[in-house]
């Protein structure tokens with residue numbers, strides 16, 4: 400056991416130790432300083448100290464394991480000997496903390512628009528930029544919701560609706576409602592319990608959670624937090640290194656994951672300018688390397704993770720080379736049903752059906768990838784039409800399920816999707832509609 404005092408002596412670039420994580424582990428990052436993708440300045444700010452609070456929300460769970468040689472892991476430190484890091488609180492931060500303190504009770508929040516408003520008020524700027532940003536002019540993001548405004552009901556009367564059961568089956572698994580929680584990376588940015596909150600909520604309400612590849616918690620931690628028998632799906636970003644992809648799929652199958660959703664709308668990261676703006680500010684603050692700023696400004700940095708920086712992930716996590724032959728390979732290595740997440744026209748939905756896949760999520764990634772992609776609900780209408788015309792399919796269809804996400808903010812949106820043929824849809828933290 401190291402003492403906090405000893406660690407504190409290594410507070411310079413000649414010898415730089417930091418403490419990270421609940422288990423209070425000490426790491427020697429002296430040689431890593433120049434390699435750190437976030438620059439050395441930010442780490443030096445925490446030299447000899449506990450960096451957990453800053454480190455945790457913005458790094459993938461395996462960042463240390465993957466980037467820091469074992470011999471640099473110096474072991475645990477006695478927690479009570481570690482001095483608290485004095486973080487200077489700006490006036491803006493004080494005001495934000497006050498808003499957190501006074502946030503409305505859950506029962507006062509009536510709908511998802513309220514949630515969004517409150518989130519914007521209380522989240523750190525970084526988190527809000529990540530969660531709320533979409534590609535370029537954010538036209539698709541707005542259209543996703545607006546598209547539902549163009550669909551109207553044609554209610555029938557004098558039907559007995561005393562008992563309404565809106566439970567359903569999604570890919571053969573019971574769900575209390577025709578929605579599931581879709582993948583959203585880096586949950587810890589929003590709350591220290593991140594994705595585990597969603598695991599618990601899904602269990603409590605009998606809905607299915609899709610675990611993201613880029614979750615803040617490790618895959619095992621999320622699965623370990625599920626109740627016995629709780630159904631979970633897994634979202635896969637296909638790593639350039641197919642052995643990594645294979646390992647993720649095998650791990651998911653071994654742990655009882657019931658379906659594999661492969662994200663196919665992210666050949667590269669969408670240009671999310673709100674997030675880029677923030678990176679620019681951060682780079683100015685944390686690094687002296689002006690080329691980083693320029694790259695970020697131009698949107699040409701090789702950021703390939705879900706978040707766009709400052710939300711780190713290995714740059715190999717997305718593969719522009721992903722194509723149909725890989726899907727055939729995935730089919731050969733897993734018995735889990737495969738669903739493509741991010742299908743945006745009927746031709747690709749038809750191809751997925753012909754390849755023997757279990758379904759598609761008609762989605763444009765919440766408008767975060769290609770601006771001017773059409774909304775999922777609009778694509779649903781054409782898929783239903785052409786899959787009937789070309790292959791005689793009717794929807795909802797158990798053998799080939801259509802899901803819709805993007806802009807779903809109301810139960811009426813879900814109802815519209817289901818009425819048009821979807822198995823389920825997604826809600827903000829991400830509920831998907833199952834048509």
Ligand code: HEM
Pocket residue numbers: 417419426428435436437438441442445450453454457458462463466467678682704708709710711712713714
């Ligand atoms: C144990 C030591 C650390 C390791 C192994 C590590 C690893 C990484 C990795 C792998 C990335 C991103 C890679 C990518 O984008 O593909 C990253 C980015 C980043 N890290 Fe660390 N990190 C460490 C310590 C820290 C600490 C103590 C801080 C302080 C808060 C920090 C702040 C950042 C920031 C701000 C970025 C984003 C940089 C940018 O987008 O320009 N890191 N780190």
Ligand SMILES: Cc1cc2nc3c(=O)[nH]c(=O)nc-3n(C[C@H](O)[C@H](O)[C@H](O)COP(=O)(O)O)c2cc1C
Pocket residue numbers: 529530531543581582583584611612613634662705740762763764765766767804805806807825826827829830
């Ligand atoms: C903050 C955030 C993070 C996301 N992360 C992922 C991800 O890691 N993988 C993925 O396939 N989709 C991801 N998505 C896309 C969602 O799964 C879903 O397709 C989209 O959010 C639906 O649109 P909506 O936000 O309008 O509901 C993310 C979306 C948001 C808003």
